[in-house]
Amino acid sequence: MRRLTVRVPATTANLGSGFDCVGMAFDWFDDLTLDVLEAPGIEVVVTGEGAGDVPLDERHLVVSSILDGLRAFGVAPPGMRLTCHNAIPHSRGLGSSAAAIVAGLTLAHGIARPGEPLDRAVITRLADEAEGHPDNVGAAVWGGAILAWSREGRVSLVQLPLPDGFAAVAFVPETECRTDEARSVLPDHVRRTDAVAQAIAAAALPLALTQRPDLLFDATRDLLHQTFRAPLMQPSYDLMLRLREAGVAAAISGAGPTVIAVGLPEQLAPVEGVGTAGFAVRRLLPAGGVELSESR
Numbered sequence: 001m002r003r004l005t006v007r008v009p010a011t012t013a014n015l016g017s018g019f020d021c022v023g024m025a026f027d028w029f030d031d032l033t034l035d036v037l038e039a040p041g042i043e044v045v046v047t048g049e050g051a052g053d054v055p056l057d058e059r060h061l062v063v064s065s066i067l068d069g070l071r072a073f074g075v076a077p078p079g080m081r082l083t084c085h086n087a088i089p090h091s092r093g094l095g096s097s098a099a100a101i102v103a104g105l106t107l108a109h110g111i112a113r114p115g116e117p118l119d120r121a122v123i124t125r126l127a128d129e130a131e132g133h134p135d136n137v138g139a140a141v142w143g144g145a146i147l148a149w150s151r152e153g154r155v156s157l158v159q160l161p162l163p164d165g166f167a168a169v170a171f172v173p174e175t176e177c178r179t180d181e182a183r184s185v186l187p188d189h190v191r192r193t194d195a196v197a198q199a200i201a202a203a204a205l206p207l208a209l210t211q212r213p214d215l216l217f218d219a220t221r222d223l224l225h226q227t228f229r230a231p232l233m234q235p236s237y238d239l240m241l242r243l244r245e246a247g248v249a250a251a252i253s254g255a256g257p258t259v260i261a262v263g264l265p266e267q268l269a270p271v272e273g274v275g276t277a278g279f280a281v282r283r284l285l286p287a288g289g290v291e292l293s294e295s296r
Contacts, residue, residue, distance in 0.1 A: 002036040003295045004110040008103045009143065009287045010088040011095030012168070012260045013135040015209075016220030016251035017201035021149050022209075023095075023139030024262075026168060026284040030086050030099050032062065034107045037079030049086035049096070061097060065104025065130065066111075072126055073112035082107075091176035093254035098136035101127050106292050118292050121155075124148075128155050136254065143289035145209050160209050162286050163264070169271050171239055171259040171279040182229050182255035194223040216249035216263050226252050233257035235278055246270040 010028035014020070030048075042063060044056040054060055058067065062084060070077050088096045105123050113119075120141050127137035128150050138148035138157050145160040190198075201221045208215035229252065230237035236257040243250035243261055248270050253260040259279070261271055 001296065002114070004034045004036070004107055005293050005295075006032045006034075006103045006106050006110075006290060008032070008099040008106070008140055008290045009095075010284075011098055011136045011139040011254075012093070012170075012258075013095065013139070013254040014222070014225070014251060015205060015260070015262065016222040016226070016249075017198055018135070018147070018205050019198075019202075019222070019224050020133045021135055021202075022145070022147055022205060023135035023137075024145040024168070025139040025143045025287045025289060026170075027287040028088055028094070028282070028284060029287075030084065030088050030096075030103065032085070032103050032107065033083045034066075034110075035081040036111060037081060039079045041079050043081040045081075045083045047083075047085050049088060050090050051086070053090075061100040062104040062107070065101045066108045068130065069105040069108025069126060070112060073108060075108075075112040078111065089172055089258075091178055092172055093177070093252065093256045093258040094170070094172070095136040095140060095254065097179070098127070098131055098140050101130050102137055102140040102290050105130075106290050110292050110294060114294065118290075120289065123290070124157060125153075125155050129153075139289075141289050144286050147206055158206075160206055162209060163211075163213060165264050166209075166213075166286060167263070167265060167268060168284040168286075169261045169268055170253065170282045170284055171236075171261075171276055172282065173233075173236060173257050173279050175233070175235075175257055177232055177255060177257045179255040182232060185228050185232065186225055187228060190224060197221070198223050213264050213267065216267065217244070217247065220249045220251050220262070222251060229256060239274070239276065239279065242274050243271065246274050248274070
């Protein structure tokens with residue numbers, strides 16, 4: 001019996017100005033095991049986040065992603081027993097859906113191409129097709145910080161090497177927010193002055209992440225999405241403002257409602273003086289991308 005194991009990281013997206021194009025992976029992981037069986041059928045076991053809530057059949061996002069990947073690789077699905085231990089919170093803006101998609105496609109790669117190195121470019125392309133934008137999935141595949149965009153079925157991705165000591169703090173509320181709901185409140189048009197300010201911040205963000213951490217506060221400023229989503233996650237938005245008032249480079253993580261603060265240790269020090277009642281606080285470090293291993 002073949003056994004495939006996958007570890008996939010949590011991710012944040014946007015970091016304020018990098019809407020739908022900047023992502024980062026952290027040391028918070030989902031762990032999955034897939035046993036390839038001779039008998040047909042699919043068995044799913046889930047522990048941790050989502051246990052008792054997520055479907056345990058082909059509707060499970062990891063399973064559907066495995067099946068999508070196998071179709072893309074031209075391989076018929078075998079019998080499978082999938083065990084998921086989920087640590088990444090669901091519907092909190094920490095890339096749980098991206099993690100599930102990337103994990104499923106990685107398992108499909110392991111089934112279809114045994115013994116071959118993981119083709120991260122292919123996984124990224126397939127994950128982008130499923131997710132619709134490559135920021136979270138790109139970070140989950142490649143790890144670290146990335147800048148990515150897609151056009152006409154092609155994904156372009158640039159890895160952004162972070163300086164030594166770079167870290168993050170996540171502030172995770174109990175409340176959830178669905179990505180589709182968070183997207184539905186965004187306007188079709190914004191003021192030109194806001195677009196220009198956003199372009200300036202977004203242009204500075206890769207430089208701030210890699211070489212000029214002193215620019216992080218200005219580079220994480222956003223005028224395109226966070227204000228419009230505030231009514232869906234007012235406590236998170238208010239916390240983000242308090243952190244920024246303290247000089248911390250803070251943003252809503254992905255579609256929210258988690259708040260993420262990033263920077264070097266001295267830049268994150270003011271976090272200790274900001275009230276965070278109602279939020280679980282977790283300190284994070286950048287992590288590598290999805291890992292695949294096999295045993296028999």
